[in-house]
Amino acid sequence: MKKVYINKANCFSPLGFGINDTWNAISKGDSGIRKIEKLGEIEDFCAGIFKENIIEETFAHLNLDSNTYTRLEKLALITLNPIVEKGLISSRTALVIATTKGNIQELEKGNLNGASISLLASKITTHFGFKNQPIIICNACVSGLMAVATAKRLIQMNQFEDAFVLALDEITPFVVSGFSSFQAMSKEVCKPFDKSRTGINLGEAAAAVYVSKEIKNKDSFEILGEASIADANHISGPSRTGEGLYLSIQSALREAEISSQNIDVVSAHGTATLYNDEMEAIAFDRSGLAEKPVHSLKAYFGHTLGAAGLLELIVLMESLKNNKTIISKGFEELGVSIPLNITTSIIEQDLKIGLKTASGFGGSNTALLIKKVLENEY
Amino acid sequence: MNTSTVYISHWCSIEAGEIKRNGEILFSKESEEIELNDLLKAYYREKNISYPKFFKMDTLSKLAFIGSEVLLENIELEKPNLDVGLVLSNSNSSLESDKNHCESISDKDNFYPSPAVFVYTLANICLAEISIRHTLQGENAFFISEKFDAETMWNYTQYMFETNRVNRVICGWVDYLDGGYKLVFYLVEKQGNKQHTIEELQNIFN
Numbered sequence: 001m002k003k004v005y006i007n008k009a010n011c012f013s014p015l016g017f018g019i020n021d022t023w024n025a026i027s028k029g030d031s032g033i034r035k036i037e038k039l040g041e042i043e044d045f046c047a048g049i050f051k052e053n054i055i056e057e058t059f060a061h062l063n064l065d066s067n068t069y070t071r072l073e074k075l076a077l078i079t080l081n082p083i084v085e086k087g088l089i090s091s092r093t094a095l096v097i098a099t100t101k102g103n104i105q106e107l108e109k110g111n112l113n114g115a116s117i118s119l120l121a122s123k124i125t126t127h128f129g130f131k132n133q134p135i136i137i138c139n140a141c142v143s144g145l146m147a148v149a150t151a152k153r154l155i156q157m158n159q160f161e162d163a164f165v166l167a168l169d170e171i172t173p174f175v176v177s178g179f180s181s182f183q184a185m186s187k188e189v190c191k192p193f194d195k196s197r198t199g200i201n202l203g204e205a206a207a208a209v210y211v212s213k214e215i216k217n218k219d220s221f222e223i224l225g226e227a228s229i230a231d232a233n234h235i236s237g238p239s240r241t242g243e244g245l246y247l248s249i250q251s252a253l254r255e256a257e258i259s260s261q262n263i264d265v266v267s268a269h270g271t272a273t274l275y276n277d278e279m280e281a282i283a284f285d286r287s288g289l290a291e292k293p294v295h296s297l298k299a300y301f302g303h304t305l306g307a308a309g310l311l312e313l314i315v316l317m318e319s320l321k322n323n324k325t326i327i328s329k330g331f332e333e334l335g336v337s338i339p340l341n342i343t344t345s346i347i348e349q350d351l352k353i354g355l356k357t358a359s360g361f362g363g364s365n366t367a368l369l370i371k372k373v374l375e376n377e378y
Numbered sequence: 379m380n381t382s383t384v385y386i387s388h389w390c391s392i393e394a395g396e397i398k399r400n401g402e403i404l405f406s407k408e409s410e411e412i413e414l415n416d417l418l419k420a421y422y423r424e425k426n427i428s429y430p431k432f433f434k435m436d437t438l439s440k441l442a443f444i445g446s447e448v449l450l451e452n453i454e455l456e457k458p459n460l461d462v463g464l465v466l467s468n469s470n471s472s473l474e475s476d477k478n479h480c481e482s483i484s485d486k487d488n489f490y491p492s493p494a495v496f497v498y499t500l501a502n503i504c505l506a507e508i509s510i511r512h513t514l515q516g517e518n519a520f521f522i523s524e525k526f527d528a529e530t531m532w533n534y535t536q537y538m539f540e541t542n543r544v545n546r547v548i549c550g551w552v553d554y555l556d557g558g559y560k561l562v563f564y565l566v567e568k569q570g571n572k573q574h575t576i577e578e579l580q581n582i583f584n
């Protein structure tokens with residue numbers, strides 16, 4: 001099948017707007033996670049929530065009517081706008097959207113129709129003038145990464161020539177109360193893979209990429225392989241053997257026609273819950289990745305749900321581009337049963353191929369391999 | 379592109395009080411007014427299905443579960459099965475369970491969010507319930523679209539066959555909100571009577 005490339009990217013998270021701000025913040029070890037005194041009925045927790053007014057202030061630059069769009073829609077437009085050029089949208093261009101909860105805030109206000117994810121997608125489609133119905137992925141916390149894989153597949157099938165992929169979710173009393181009922185939320189900045197970890201931080205973000213059959217610039221990435229395979233084990237807990245994630249990684253490697261030894265760096269899901277981290281450690285070990293540099297980005301901006309896979313893929317692309325590994329913030333002492341090479345310092349080395357994984361409720365998993373485009377390919 | 383020829387071997391629907399398989403009515407309740415939950419439970423009991431988890435599911439998952447029971451009746455699948463894909467879609471995501479969770483957190487004096495409800499506030503959980511039932515460790519995805527998107531479903535399914543990731547795919551639509559419901563599932567495999575085409579998908583859906 002034809003190769004598909006990621007050509008442009010943008011993101012907006014509590015760490016900052018745009019890739020440069022995000023990358024610089026991560027390089028400095030900053031975190032966008034802060035203490036939240038109260039949201040809905042839940043008190044005293046830590047989360048990666050945007051500073052008040054920052055979405056409004058950034059949105060104001062677009063000169064649009066502020067009353068027409070919800071907070072999440074504003075986040076969507078701000079994030080996608082810089083990479084959507086007029087003339088790039090053809091009758092063969094797809095818009096692929098990933099979200100777990102969309103405008104669920106509207107439901108909390110009693111507006112059932114307003115909470116419809118297809119309505120959210122349709123508003124974004126209309127705003128940018130996309131000519132096709134949006135493709136929407138709603139597959140728990142793998143949604144963002146699965147959306148990139150889906151765009152690739154539909155382009156390879158020739159349903160589309162190119163695609164804009166947008167992944168987004170926001171923090172609401174709805175999700176905070178839900179995760180809190182699982183007793184999984186941390187009161188401090190999370191510590192993925194660490195012995196003294198205390199649970200997850202939720203986060204909110206939007207991330208977007210432009211994907212096409214052609215290499216459009218020298219900073220493009222090839223999508224080497226991907227797969228999304230479920231555990232078929234439990235609706236809210238991951239498999240103890242890491243089965244679905246292991247199978248996803250194997251299937252992605254098969255498509256890429258490489259071995260796990262060719263992978264230079266792994267961006268894990270790393271939510272800092274006991275079950276998730278342990279499951280990933282087992283799946284990575286079974287995949288022969290135990291010695292590869294592994295990081296989790298959750299201590300930088302929290303678990304951004306449907307946006308996580310794509311946001312973290314974009315950060316991984318920056319890591320490859322800069323030939324620098326990322327420090328897995330919050331990690332000090334190994335807290336999983338299998339030794340992994342969790343990154344504790346920035347190592348400068350030639351990085352070509354990266355693996356991004358995501359896992360979520362429903363036992364869902366996605367693995368996606370990217371490779372830096374070489375200068376002679378462009 | 380060299381498109382693999384695959385077929386729709388079986389299909390089923392649950393709509394307006396009727397459960398159909400391959401176009402024939404398999405089960406119906408005289409009154410179209412029957413609530414979906416009651417219809418699904420009646421089918422579960424009549425078929426002597428023994429799967430206690432069924433009663434813990436939200437209505438969307440119950441609907442998807444019974445849909446898969448109907449579709450896969452008399453079809454033996456290996457367990458675990460690495461070659462069966464699962465691609466479902468709907469329009470209203472998990473809004474019904476979303477409403478229930480919302481209700482549980484709306485009143486601060488009566489605040490009772492429950493993990494058992496919250497976990498169903500994701501559309502793909504109904505897909506997970508099917509994969510757990512049959513230990514399907516194959517490719518899976520959940521799409522949302524305002525109306526059934528036959529073209530995307532077709533392409534996504536064909537892709538999996540053409541890249542040898544599957545030898546069967548369970549596909550379809552499963553939607554439930556405010557008492558309104560519709561399910562259409564179909565099985566795509568290498569043998570069958572109906573060729574897997576976008577037109578056939580539209581025929582089956584309507």
